[in-house]
Amino acid sequence: MSPPDGGEVRVFAQYERDFREQADVVVVGSGPCGAVVCHEIARAGHSVVLLEEGPPFRPDDFEIDAGRSMARTMREAGLRTTRGTIMPTMQAICLGGGSLVNSAICVRPPQFVFDDWSTRFELEQTTREQLDPHFDAVEALVGVGPTPENVQGKRNLLFKQACDALGYDSEPMPRNVVGCRGSGECFTGCRSRAKQSVDISVVPAAIRAGARVLTSVQVQRVLTEGVRATGVEGQVVEPFTGRRGHRFRVDAKVVVLAAGCMATPVLLQKSGDLANRSGQVGRNLQFHPGVAIAGIFPEPLDPQFGATQGYHSLQFLEEGFKLETLWAPAAVLAVRTPGFGYELQDRFAELDSFAVWDAIASCHHSVGTVKARRGSNLDPILTWKFHPDDLPVLVNALWVLARLFFAAGAKKIVSGVQRLPYEMHSLEEAEVLRSGRVRPSDLVFGANHAFCSTRMHGDSGKGVVDELGRCHDYDNLYLADTGIFPRCTAVNPMLTGMALARRQAHAIVDRL
Amino acid sequence: MIGWLLVIVLLAYAVQRLWLGYPRPARACEWLAPREVHFLEAAADALFPSGGAMPISGREADLPRWVDDYLVVLPRSKRTQIRLLLLLFEQATLFFPAPGPLRKRGWRRFSALDAEQRSDVLRAWSRSSLYLRRLVFMALRAVLTMGYLGHPATLRHLRLAPYRIESPITEADVLYPRIGQHPDDNPLTPSDITAPSDGVPIDLDGPLHPDYEEHPL
Structure with a gap:
């Protein structure tokens, strides 16, 4: 075992010349999964270098303006879309990755997800039971707990009331947040420092344990000799x-x-189509497409106050969707608001009586690909096609959301579905949602949960990595992000990625 | 000869249509050309007219300035895409003219149309049977909505302006300097670390973030 160097973090201003580093383990990408791997390796006493293309953000670096915030924290300025079916999707570029700008949702997938993974993909050790100790550990590491009642705000509590009224299960959202003040600013960075994004929780712990963290460095190639990876190279950015x-x-x-489900395949492709004997690198891309409905209530809800996503319902997971409350800067939420002119302004004027609830769906039929672009840019070409067989799941989700809103006392809803009435004032009017008139191209959806582009599979001919994340083709090359999921998780993926990463890190330590 | 004349006439028309006749903007922009500023003012008027339910119009929100500031922080490819979007909308009346009698010259540039025609054009885009055309409209509306609803006056009116929050100082703030700074310039030391957030809900009657407070003119 090499003795660990002293932990440190390096930023752009410190790079004055070309340089070379050595370590037992190099981790590319400081998102939730990469940070956990780095932390576990460092904690075990091995030398580890964590590489991140983006910079670390402090509260005084956050931009509150939504457009400029996305331009600074997201790849492609947050304006990335898929081809095929055009759908917006985002990927963070900052220390901490998506955890800096997500809603901190930490949910363990239900048993049936792992049963499905085990049987379909020959993953005998990837059961809920086997992963539970890792879930326990990462939840403790980032302070996961239920969202407290006093910071829920009206728009979250109305969701609970609606679920109660309809007899649906619901619960306060489990989040990696300690001391939430209900500012609803998860998306642009938590100024209260309450969200335990990995840049302020796991990465500092890794540095304390001896990890070297290099920010503003873009890895452009994985270096190999025979069937072994020997390191990585790239440039400061x-x-x-x-x-x-x-x-x-x-x-x-x-x-x-x-590096994330949308960048790791690109890196492999740019390194000479590495680890791709199965032909599965960059294939099988899946998302959790989300649809949302805005409900307008008779009284102001002060929606600025409250946890960004404070409540959810797992009632319909087996039917393919998960229900959540949602908030984001008005400028982002209102992008879905239909109309223009006075009509649009009238809708904006109601934003203070607004609640937005969404459903994320498991769309197993809709798959896509991740391909590298020319040049040294790591931004991918994403192609994804929404499959008509997945339409009933989203349509059903919209109908359930409509029911919830009217059960909560909304005076009207805005579904955003093209070709349908802009506003629906009763459940009877909302029946049109399930009338069979909705076509895939009528839906306005987006997805920030992406998976499966380098999936794990027990059969080396059908997957890129084994269930410990090790590439089938390379003895010492591991992949640790949501790309290795064989199928989507039905719930928000961050915690699952972290639990798998922790298990992987222990497997790596055992082999060092 | 006739062919050449035709080419010259077409070129002259293209030059006139694309570049000429735009007033000089009141203020120089970093990225936006005068034709783009003029288009954005016209689009802002049509999307967010004055006299509506909001306290300020799109023109008063100075959307060209917001878009110009936004373009500064965008990567080149996205900047180009957004400028192409503006160009497309401004010139698309050539192919999708404003509805109405021909004498109203609905094929003029978007910014040269009267208010009613601009509304008609936006309506046609927003309700088009062509998915891509609707999508282009949504993209334009999204960009301008981000600017409009990011404006302090609209956010204050909607009671959605961000509050003043004193950020606790964490271990991470000691480890990482501000973006662009050298760690030696980071004045924070471990002794500056404060107690973490106490979880006290923000005060809805509390002070706003300084950038969003109302300033007397």
Whole structure:
């Protein structure tokens, strides 16, 4: 075992020349999964370098304006869309990855998800029972707990009331948040520092344990010799402009790619179509497409106050969707508001009586691909096609959301579904949602949960990695992000990614 | 000869249509050309007219300035896409003219149409049977909505303006300097670390974030 160097973090201003590092393990990507791998390796006493293309953000670096915030924290300025079926999707570029800008939702997938994974993909060790100790550990690491009642705000509590009225299960959202003040600003960065995003929780713990964290460095190639990875190389990049500078290389005994479901396949493809004997790299891309309905209530709800996503219902998981409350900057939420002119302004004027609830769906028939672009850019070409067989799930979800809103006392709802009435004032009017008139192209959906682009499979001919995340083709190359999920999780994926990453890290430690 | 004349006439028309006749903007922009500023003002008027339910109109929200600031922080490819979107909308009346009698010259540039024609054009885009055309409209509306609803006056009116929040100082703030700074310039030390957030809900009557407070003119 190599003795760990002193932990440190390096930022753009410190790179003055080309450089080379050595470590037992190099981890590419500081999102929830990469951070957990790095932490566990460092804690076990091994030297580890964590590489992140984005910069670390402090509260005074956050932008409150939604457009400018997305431009700074997201790849492609948050304006990424899929081809095929055009759907917006985002990927963060910052220390902590998506955890800096997500709603901190931490949910364990139900048993049936793992049963499905085990049987379909020959993953005998990936059961809920086997993963539970890892779930326990990562929940403790990032402070997961239920959203407290006093910061729910009206728009979240109305959801609970509606679920109670209809007899649906619901619960306060479990989140990695400690001391939430209900500012509803998860999306642009938590100024209260209550959200335990991994940049303020796991990464500092890893640094304390000896990890070296290099930010503003873009990995462009995985280096290999025969069937072994030997390290990675790339260039320093200036925050926000992306201007490239000094070159670097990190030599390591083990390489872990945790660049995210939409970047890890690109990195493999740009490294000479690495680890792709199965032909599955960049294939099988799945999302949790989300649909949302806005309900307008007779009285002001002060929607600015309250946990961003404070309540959810797992009632319909087996039917393919999960219900949640949702908030984001008005400028982002209102992007879905239909109309223009005075009509649009009238709708905006009602934003203070607004609640938005959404459903994320398991759309197993709708798949896509991740492909590298030309040049050294790691932004992918995403192609994804919404399959008509998945339409009933989303339509049913919209109908259930409509029922919830009217059960909660909404005076009208705005579904955003094209070709249907802009507003529906009663459940009878909302019947049109399930009348069979809705076509896939009528739906306005988006998805930020992405999976399966480097899926794990017990059969090396059908998947990229084994169930410990090790590439079938390379002895010491591991992938640790949601790309390795064989299918979607039915629930928000961050916690599952972290639990799998922790298990992987222990497997790596055992082999070092 | 006739062919060349035709080419010259078409070129002259294209130059006139694309570049000429735009007034000089009141203020220089970093990225936006005068034609884009003029288009954005016209689109802002049509999307968020004055006299509606909101306290300010799209023009008063100075959306060209917001878009210009936004373009500054965008990567080149996205900046180009948004500028193409503006160009497409401004010139698409050539192919999708404003409805109405021909004498109203509905094929003029979007910014040259009268208010009623602009509304008709937006309606046609928003309700088009062509999915892509609807999508283009939504993209334009999304960009302008981000600017409009990001404006402090609209957010204050809607009681959605962000509050003033004193951020606790964490271990991470000591480890990471501000973006662009060298760690040696980070004044924070471990002794500056404060108690974490106490979980006290924000005060809805409390002070707003300084950038969103109302300032006397």
